[in-house]
Amino acid sequence: MLTNLAISLLLTLLLEELFALAWGLRGRWELTMVALMNCLTNPVVVLLHYTAVTLWRWSALPVTAALEAAAVLVEWRCCRALSRQLRHPFRFALLVNLFSYSVGCLLNFLWRIL
Amino acid sequence: MMAKKILALFMAVLMALSLTATALADVVWEPRNSFYETHHSQCTYLGRSYYANGPDGFVTLWDAPGGSTVAAQYENGTALSVYWTYKNWGCITVWEGKNREEVSGWVPMEQLYLIYDHISFEEEYGAYFKPYDGQFDGSGLKDGDEIWIWEHPLSYGPKDTLKISPDWDFLEQLQGSTGSPSVFSQTYTDQNGRIWGYVGYLYGYRSFWVLLENPTCDGIMTSCIPEVDGLITSGEIVPPRTPVLPTVSYLPCFLVAGVVAVTAVLLVMMKRRRKSS
Numbered sequence: 001m002l003t004n005l006a007i008s009l010l011l012t013l014l015l016e017e018l019f020a021l022a023w024g025l026r027g028r029w030e031l032t033m034v035a036l037m038n039c040l041t042n043p044v045v046v047l048l049h050y051t052a053v054t055l056w057r058w059s060a061l062p063v064t065a066a067l068e069a070a071a072v073l074v075e076w077r078c079c080r081a082l083s084r085q086l087r088h089p090f091r092f093a094l095l096v097n098l099f100s101y102s103v104g105c106l107l108n109f110l111w112r113i114l
Numbered sequence: 115m116m117a118k119k120i121l122a123l124f125m126a127v128l129m130a131l132s133l134t135a136t137a138l139a140d141v142v143w144e145p146r147n148s149f150y151e152t153h154h155s156q157c158t159y160l161g162r163s164y165y166a167n168g169p170d171g172f173v174t175l176w177d178a179p180g181g182s183t184v185a186a187q188y189e190n191g192t193a194l195s196v197y198w199t200y201k202n203w204g205c206i207t208v209w210e211g212k213n214r215e216e217v218s219g220w221v222p223m224e225q226l227y228l229i230y231d232h233i234s235f236e237e238e239y240g241a242y243f244k245p246y247d248g249q250f251d252g253s254g255l256k257d258g259d260e261i262w263i264w265e266h267p268l269s270y271g272p273k274d275t276l277k278i279s280p281d282w283d284f285l286e287q288l289q290g291s292t293g294s295p296s297v298f299s300q301t302y303t304d305q306n307g308r309i310w311g312y313v314g315y316l317y318g319y320r321s322f323w324v325l326l327e328n329p330t331c332d333g334i335m336t337s338c339i340p341e342v343d344g345l346i347t348s349g350e351i352v353p354p355r356t357p358v359l360p361t362v363s364y365l366p367c368f369l370v371a372g373v374v375a376v377t378a379v380l381l382v383m384m385k386r387r388r389k390s391s
Binding site: 036 | 148151152177181182183185210211215217365366367369370373374377378380381384385388
C-alpha cells in the first residue's frame with residue numbers, strides 16, 4: 001500500500017507538472033502550487049479508493065467518480081486562491097485531473113499486458 | 115493556443131485508449147492483486163485448500179507478502195484456497211457476498227493447515243492404487259439418481275454429486291464405450307474391501323473418487339461432525355477468535371494524514387504570502 005501511495009503521488013506530480021508547463025504555467029510559484037495541491041489530494045484519493053473498493057467492496061465506478069470530482073473541486077479552489085497566471089482555474093483543474101487519470105489508466109493497462 | 119489544442123487532442127486519444135483495458139484470464143485462476151500482477155513470474159501455482167490456523171485464533175490477509183494493508187481477516191478453521199505461493203507466503207482468494215466479489219490477499223503459509231485432499235491421499239496410499247479394470251457398473255442407475263463424488267475415499271462426506279439426466283452423459287463417460295474408454299483411471303480398495311475409482315476430470319469436475327459398487331452410496335453413513343471441529347479439539351488448529359485489526363494496518367492512514375497536514379500548512383502560508391504581496 002505504501003509503495004502504491006508513493007508511486008501514485010510521484011507519477012501524478014510528474015504528469016500534472018508537465019501538463020501545467022504545457023498549459024503555459026511558468027515560475028516557481030505556479031509549479032509549487034501544482035505540486036502542493038497534488039500532495040493534498042492524491043494520497044487521500046488513493047487511500048480512500050483502496051479502502052472503499054478493495055476493503056469495503058464498494059462499486060469502483062461511483063467511488064472513483066466521487067473521489068475524482070472531489071479532487072477537482074479542491075484543486076480548483078487551490079488554483080483560484082493561489083494562482084497568479086490561471087485565467088480559468090476550474091477548466092485547468094478539470095483537465096489536469098482528466099489527463100493524469102487517463103495516463104494512469106493507460107500505464108496500468110500497459111503494465112498488465114507487457 | 116495551438117499547444118492547448120494539441121494537448122486536448124492527446125487527452126482525447128488517451129481517454130479512448132484507457133477504455134480498451136480488458137480483464138486478463140487464463141485456465142488457472144489469477145487474482146486481482148497488484149503484488150501478484152508485478153511478481154507473477156516469481157509465483158508458483160498451488161491450488162490447494164487449507165484451514166486458517168493463526169497463532170491468535172485468526173489469520174490476516176495482507177495486500178502483499180509483508181505488506182501493511184489488510185485485505186481481509188478470517189477466524190481459524192475457515193477453509194481457504196491458496197492459488198499461488200511466493201516464498202513462504204500464500205495468495206488466497208475468497209469470493210464473498212451476493213455478487214461473489216473477489217477478495218485476494220497474502221498470508222504466511224505457516225498460519226495455514228493443509229486440508230487432506232486427493233493429493234495427500236495419493237501421497238499416502240498411491241502405492242496401493244491399481245489400474246481401472248471396468249469394475250464400475252451403472253446398469254442399475256436411472257434418471258434422477260445422484261452419483262456421490264468424493265475428494266478421497268477417507269473423506270468425511272461427499273464433495274458433490276453427479277445427477278443422472280438425459281442432458282449429461284455421465285454414465286456413458288464413467289462406463290466407457292467402444293472407442294471411448296472410461297474416465298476412471300485408477301482404483302483403490304479400502305480396508306472394508308470396497309473398491310473406489312478415481313476420475314481426473316469430467317465436465318468441469320476435477321479429481322474425485324466414486325464408490326464403484328455403490329455409486330449412489332445407498333445406506334452409507336457420513337459424519338455429521340465437521341472435520342475442522344475435530345482438529346480444533348485435538349489442538350492441531352488453534353481455537354478461533356474474533357479477528358482484531360493489527361496496529362501496523364493504520365500506518366498508511368497516519369502517513370497520509372501527516373502529508374495532508376503539512377501540505378495544508380504550506381498552502382495556507384502561500385495564500386497569506388500572496389495576500390501580503
